[in-house]
Amino acid sequence: MWNRGAIIALVALLLSSTVQAAPFWGEKQSRPVDTPLVDLAPGAWIWGGDDKRGGPMAVIVSLTEQRAYVYRNGILIGVTTVSTGRPGYETPTGVFTVLQKDKDHHSNLYGNAPMPYQQRLTWDGIALHAGGLPGYPESHGCVHLPTEFARLLFDASNLGMTVVVSQADKAPISVVHPGPLSPIDATTGADLDIPRLADGSAWRWSEDAPTDGPVSLVLSRSDRLLVVYRNGHEIGRSRVELAEPGRISGTRAYIVASDAANAGHYTPSSAPATETSPKMPNWIAIGVPGYREASGQRVPAEVVNQVRVPDGFKARALPLLTPGTVLVATDAHFSTQTSGEHLRVIDSAAPHSWLDDILTE
Known part of the structure; x- marks a missing residue:
């Protein structure tokens, strides 16, 4: 006869075995800040440092480049390789906000698959989270990030943070191929058209x-x-x-x-x-x-x-x-x-x- 404690322990073991342990994806440390982005192999990333008192935050995900760019107060503070939705599960383009954050999230749709440092963008399953990074789109629609980069972003961000997902022919080139200065409004996600200085104007x-x-x-x-x-x-x-x-x-x-x-x-x-x-x-x-x-x-x-x-x-x-x-x-x-x-x-x-x-x- 099994006692009650043994039964409870067995049930707990069975339940825990259905939850997959999260692997570690991507590189563990930032590359130097002057690393050319074309030299970032799948899983590589750069994080220059951050402070929440530094101003509003925004993220641009370029499906074309398979990279994500993080801005604080209009200035680029991080960039990473990503893997987005594969054919048939394409990551939608547009302007999103972070609706929910869950450090230890597991999928309700894909056999309790681990999705660490999840930041939900839509209620039907699109999110930023740590995941596989093969060097091409392979997710079911989410944006996969290196684990350590996902942790840094998770800790730095807040609910309501603006995330813009862009793709060639669907967004201005400045948003598809972002630069050192943010091409979007951190509050609304709208494209910014900053005029250059006029000729002769200092x-x-x-x-x-x-x-x-x-x-x-x-x-x-x-x-x-x-x-x-x-x-x-x-x-x-x-x-x-x-x-x-x-x-x-x-x-x-x-x-x-x-x-x-x-x-x-x-x-x-x-x-x-x-x-x-x-x-x-x-x-x-x-x-x-x-x-x-x-x-x-x-x-x-x-x-x-x-x-x-x-x-x-x-x-x-x-x-x-x-x-x-x-x-x-x-x-x-x-x-x-x-x-x-x-x-x-x-x-x-x-x-x-x-x-x-x-x-x-």
Whole structure:
């Protein structure tokens, strides 16, 4: 005779055996941020770092490229290879929002198959989650991600995050082949048509720019352009001059130091500070993948002075440079349509623990 405890244990064992253990898909660590995306093998990915205080988040899934791009406050912070729906189970295109999150989800349709770090996009089964990555579309409609990338995205995202699924001939080229700056509105998923600076115009600033929210800046050395984002919206862009263009290369990220660290802040030699004009704060390097050794190093004044911007633009931008503001400098062109250079992924913030240390030092 079996006792009651043995029966309960047997039932529990039988039930647990119907739930498949999740394998680990894809690479375990990020590739360097300057890795050309064409060199990302199936399962490879790049994650530059993130902080939820950095602004609204959005994801673009390119069915054409079989890659997904993650943006925070308008700036690219991660990119990964994916596997989407195979013929007969095609992943639908369009604008979606994250409806539900389940870290340990198992499929109700496919024999309790594991779908770790699931972020549901539709109630009929389309989601982002960790899964197989053979290098071509093979899912039943979901977007498969490398396991560690799926975890990072799951931890960084929130319910309601915008996800745009694009495909050639069904979306603008800027959304099918995204660049360092987000081509969509993070709130609505609508395509953004950001006009270029007019000929002869050195800079522009939005008259209806948001007055609050996190600020991020992106500098393209190749385009000689500096773009400012606030709370997910571009609020200004300016042509720049580089005193020594070849002095620093690659994708580098910097953060404005805390008020205490800024006590001895310096001013660019090209525009000496006055009693009424704001001063340039101190910048500290963020150790992104490929440049970890630079983490925490203060950026010398002569390096900051390499970048020269018009006085009118500087007068509007400098007051926004508060502790936690991030600047990313890259060799990549902002528009992938005008350059044969491979897109380089860029970082928008430091990892939480390191960023907290900087802001509270």
